[in-house]
Amino acid sequence: MKKLCISAIACFLYSSGAFGAGFQLNLQGLRQLAMANTGTAWAWDASSIFYNPGAVSRLEGMQVYGAVNFVMPSVKYVQTPTGGYSAETKAQTFTPFNLYFGGTLKKHNKIGVGIGVYTPFGSGTKWDDNWQGRYINRNISLQSFFVQPTVSYKINELVSVGAGFIYAFGNVKIEQALPVQFATGADSKGTLEGNANGVGFNLGVHVKATEKIQLGLTYRSQVKMKVDDGNATFVVPSSLTANFPNTNFSTKLNLPDVITFGVGYKVNTKLIILADLEYTGWKVYDSLVFDYKTNTSSLADTRTPRLYQSVMAIRLGANYQIMKSLSVSAGAAYDPTPVRDGYVSPELPDANRYVGTVGASFSPMKKITIMAALEFVTSDKRDATFLPANFSGKYQSTAFTGGVGFAYHF
Amino acid sequence: MKKIYIVGLATLSLAACKPNLEPASPSKGDADFTTYVSVGNSLTAGYADGTLYRSGQQSSYPSMLAAQFKLVGGGEFKQPLLPGEAGYPGLKRVLGYSTGCDGVTALGPVLYSGTLDTTGSSANIAAGGPYNNVGVPGIRCIDYTTAGYALFNPYAARFFTSPFEKAVTQATKINATFFSMWLGANDVLGYATSGGNGAVSGTGQSDISPLATFTSVYNSVVDSMTARGAKGVLINIPDVTSIPYFTTIPAKGLVLRQGQADSLSAAYAPLGITFTAGANYFIIQDAAAPGGMRKIHDGEYIILTTPSDSLKCAGWGSRKPIPKNYVLSADEVTNVKDATAAFNNVIAAAGAAHNLPVVDMNAYLKTISSGTIFNGVTFNATFVSGGAFSLDGVHLTPRGYALAANYILLTINNKYHSTIPMVDVNKYSGVRFP
Numbered sequence: 112m113k114k115l116c117i118s119a120i121a122c123f124l125y126s127s128g129a130f131g132a133g134f135q136l137n138l139q140g141l142r143q144l145a146m147a148n149t150g151t152a153w154a155w156d157a158s159s160i161f162y163n164p165g166a167v168s169r170l171e172g173m174q175v176y177g178a179v180n181f182v183m184p185s186v187k188y189v190q191t192p193t194g195g196y197s198a199e200t201k202a203q204t205f206t207p208f209n210l211y212f213g214g215t216l217k218k219h220n221k222i223g224v225g226i227g228v229y230t231p232f233g234s235g236t237k238w239d240d241n242w243q244g245r246y247i248n249r250n251i252s253l254q255s256f257f258v259q260p261t262v263s264y265k266i267n268e269l270v271s272v273g274a275g276f277i278y279a280f281g282n283v284k285i286e287q288a289l290p291v292q293f294a295t296g297a298d299s300k301g302t303l304e305g306n307a308n309g310v311g312f313n314l315g316v317h318v319k320a321t322e323k324i325q326l327g328l329t330y331r332s333q334v335k336m337k338v339d340d341g342n343a344t345f346v347v348p349s350s351l352t353a354n355f356p357n358t359n360f361s362t363k364l365n366l367p368d369v370i371t372f373g374v375g376y377k378v379n380t381k382l383i384i385l386a387d388l389e390y391t392g393w394k395v396y397d398s399l400v401f402d403y404k405t406n407t408s409s410l411a412d413t414r415t416p417r418l419y420q421s422v423m424a425i426r427l428g429a430n431y432q433i434m435k436s437l438s439v440s441a442g443a444a445y446d447p448t449p450v451r452d453g454y455v456s457p458e459l460p461d462a463n464r465y466v467g468t469v470g471a472s473f474s475p476m477k478k479i480t481i482m483a484a485l486e487f488v489t490s491d492k493r494d495a496t497f498l499p500a501n502f503s504g505k506y507q508s509t510a511f512t513g514g515v516g517f518a519y520h521f
Numbered sequence: 522m523k524k525i526y527i528v529g530l531a532t533l534s535l536a537a538c539k540p541n542l543e544p545a546s547p548s549k550g551d552a553d554f555t556t557y558v559s560v561g562n563s564l565t566a567g568y569a570d571g572t573l574y575r576s577g578q579q580s581s582y583p584s585m586l587a588a589q590f591k592l593v594g595g596g597e598f599k600q601p602l603l604p605g606e607a608g609y610p611g612l613k614r615v616l617g618y619s620t621g622c623d624g625v626t627a628l629g630p631v632l633y634s635g636t637l638d639t640t641g642s643s644a645n646i647a648a649g650g651p652y653n654n655v656g657v658p659g660i661r662c663i664d665y666t667t668a669g670y671a672l673f674n675p676y677a678a679r680f681f682t683s684p685f686e687k688a689v690t691q692a693t694k695i696n697a698t699f700f701s702m703w704l705g706a707n708d709v710l711g712y713a714t715s716g717g718n719g720a721v722s723g724t725g726q727s728d729i730s731p732l733a734t735f736t737s738v739y740n741s742v743v744d745s746m747t748a749r750g751a752k753g754v755l756i757n758i759p760d761v762t763s764i765p766y767f768t769t770i771p772a773k774g775l776v777l778r779q780g781q782a783d784s785l786s787a788a789y790a791p792l793g794i795t796f797t798a799g800a801n802y803f804i805i806q807d808a809a810a811p812g813g814m815r816k817i818h819d820g821e822y823i824i825l826t827t828p829s830d831s832l833k834c835a836g837w838g839s840r841k842p843i844p845k846n847y848v849l850s851a852d853e854v855t856n857v858k859d860a861t862a863a864f865n866n867v868i869a870a871a872g873a874a875h876n877l878p879v880v881d882m883n884a885y886l887k888t889i890s891s892g893t894i895f896n897g898v899t900f901n902a903t904f905v906s907g908g909a910f911s912l913d914g915v916h917l918t919p920r921g922y923a924l925a926a927n928y929i930l931l932t933i934n935n936k937y938h939s940t941i942p943m944v945d946v947n948k949y950s951g952v953r954f955p
Contacts, residue, residue, distance in 0.1 A: 193940045193941060194546075195592060196943075197543075245947065292953045293953060293954065294616075296953060350954050501896065502897055505542060507541070
């Protein structure tokens with residue numbers, strides 16, 4: 112009779128927020144970062160391969176460009192309704208990078224070509240092993256790399272267009288405690304680890320309306336990242352190993368499409384002001400399905416609602432040319448959250464974000480530019496519940512990013 | 522100079538990068554939690570897995586409440602702790618493997634076979650008191666003002682100053698500023714766990730306590746607890762018919778092959794009882810039925826302590842009826858529910874009369890039984906895997922007690938305008954697996 116009960120243990124795996132909004136990295140170029148990630152309307156350098164493929168044919172000659180960022184995110188959780196318990200994520204540094212090679216093969220050529228490698232999504236959250244929300248998430252990390260070969264054509268002085276094909280690959284690792292305890296009182300553990308890949312494209316139009324005004328419009332498509340043979344591994348008491356077999360899993364994570372419209376205005380020979388409106392189609396991310404190859408009474412496939420909403424971010428930046436070899440930049444942005452109330456999970460708790468940036472670029476000699484940027488992001492203090500796990504709390508997240516890079520103009 | 526300035530700026534900016542979210546400081550509101558006393562039975566003592574043991578006591582809901590009260594000025598909370606983990610007086614149950622009469626080895630509750638660390642368990646520790654947690658496993662409301670009760674209860678005997686001391690005297694030894702009182706469950710539980718064989722209004726261990734006695738004793742205990750101005754909280758008693766002790770063995774749990782069904786149908790032909798292949802209702806004893814036996818109905822319960830070997834190999838429930846002391850029949854279920862409702866009315870009236878909030882634990886445990894999720898952990902009334910009920914099917918796991926503690930805190934905060942933080946439920950254990 113009594114053995115009946117054992118089979119009924121169902122441990123829901125919440126692992127689901129991967130590729131959530133907080134994982135979007137707006138760090139694909141240092142000048143752009145220094146101006147709160149504006150840049151659709153301005154052809155600064157080879158990073159236009161990402162920011163506006165249409166502007167690549169505006170570049171004068173070929174460039175090689177490399178940058179690395181050091182991202183230090185931090186999240187604090189305070190239990191609600193009455194506090195008393197709080198937790199902070201462990202300090203981690205992530206290093207998304209970007210490499211571009213592209214431009215026009217000759218000066219004043221109508222055709223621009225290029226290839227870029229960049230990391231538009233990635234980050235991680237690591238909580239203490241015994242923290243209160245460990246059955247929802249203990250550790251999540253995500254990396255993605257986009258490779259984008261690009262062509263660009265300058266139709267005339269006014270309009271240029273460009274297109275890039277995107278091959279994306281990456282990996283995801285999620286670890287959570289399972290609420291099944293060993294005789295010692297220790298928790299069980301589940302780990303999901305997998306490689307993902309997908310394809311997409313990046314389209315752009317660049318308009319040089321007047322000597323003072325430039326416009327840009329880009330569309331970066333959805334990228335459906337597929338994880339096919341991910342590994343699900345479980346550390347459980349020996350009496351339950353049959354319930355939690357190590358198995359493979361598959362899932363699909365849809366990275367949203369992004370439409371950006373940008374305006375650039377050259378106030379005078381020294382000052383340029385840029386503004387971008389960025390619409391991210393998070394709506395595609397309405398639920399997440401995990402399909403385990405071996406199902407047991409304890410390990411069922413999961414379908415978690417996410418119900419993200421699409422959002423519009425506003426970005427403003429300015430660049431001031433102090434002298435011929437040195438310019439400084441600053442910017443500010445507002446990034447509204449795509450995550451609705453009831454779906455804010457501790458994997459990467461999302462809230463409206465405020466961004467402030469500064470940076471400088473310096474050309475010690477004609478062909479070389481050295482760039483640096485700093486970004487600080489802070490979120491609203493958000494009182495939220497993750498309904499699928501009935502986990503409530505107040506969150507605030509911040510991130511500090513420093514980036515350095517160089518460009519060489521052939 | 523310039524360098525120092527830059528370093529200073531960098532440090533400043535890094536410090537500003539951290540979230541500055543801070544919890545509001547807790548407040549005690551209108552109550553005074555300096556000295557807390559918990560009145561109750563086994564649930565209050567921290568009883569679990571069929572017995573009392575040290576870590577269970579340390580995970581009692583009153584000790585959790587006391588830890589939270591400390592955040593708003595609460596003081597020391599003394600419990601009459603046992604020396605060991607094995608259980609007193611009986612051994613605790615743990616999950617383990619046992620082989621049944623049918624040769625099948627399965628995981629289930631077995632008696633603890635670890636170190637016997639029970640030396641000194643029976644020693645009287647009244648000298649170390651008085652104790653804040655005066656929960657006595659087994660005690661009924663109607664026992665609370667009985668002198669000499671400790672002569673018959675080994676748990677009371679351990680920490681009562683004298684065996685002739687009344688429980689209420691022990692409870693008022695400490696001049697409490699705040700008390701909780703979860704009393705009365707045993708006034709109906711003894712009847713239910715013995716299969717409803719006792720009297721509906723009697724004072725025997727398997728009787729339902731007389732309502733009049735319950736009412737007068739309950740009110741006198743509340744009077745005593747509040748006599749010196751203490752504030753507190755009353756907790757009502759759960760309807761026990763939704764706990765695993767009664768719900769684990771299904772009424773329709775007799776699984777038969779065609780041949781078995783045919784031969785049983787033939788044997789029971791004189792009584793007009795038939796069986797089919799697949800799941801059938803168990804046969805139970807019922808003096809009022811023809812031949813003194815009948816099929817059990819939905820809404821009637823076979824208790825958890827029914828010997829499983831007798832069910833599996835001795836033909837209980839099939840060739841022989843399950844004896845009535847293992848079955849709670851429909852009438853008996855009604856008696857249990859009626860008594861629970863009547864006692865809860867007394868508790869509600871006492872709360873209203875003394876301006877004390879009443880925690881509707883009856884309703885809350887029903888939500889746990891029907892399935893609830895909290896901080897990523899699912900709870901239900903499934904035996905062993907449900908997480909909230911310990912291996913005796915009646916008492917809670919530490920995690921289950923933590924849920925109860927939080928529910929009590931919600932009521933306290935609501936009534937006394939306090940903001941005492943909730944207990945970290947996930948800090949405590951559920952059922953542990955080998």
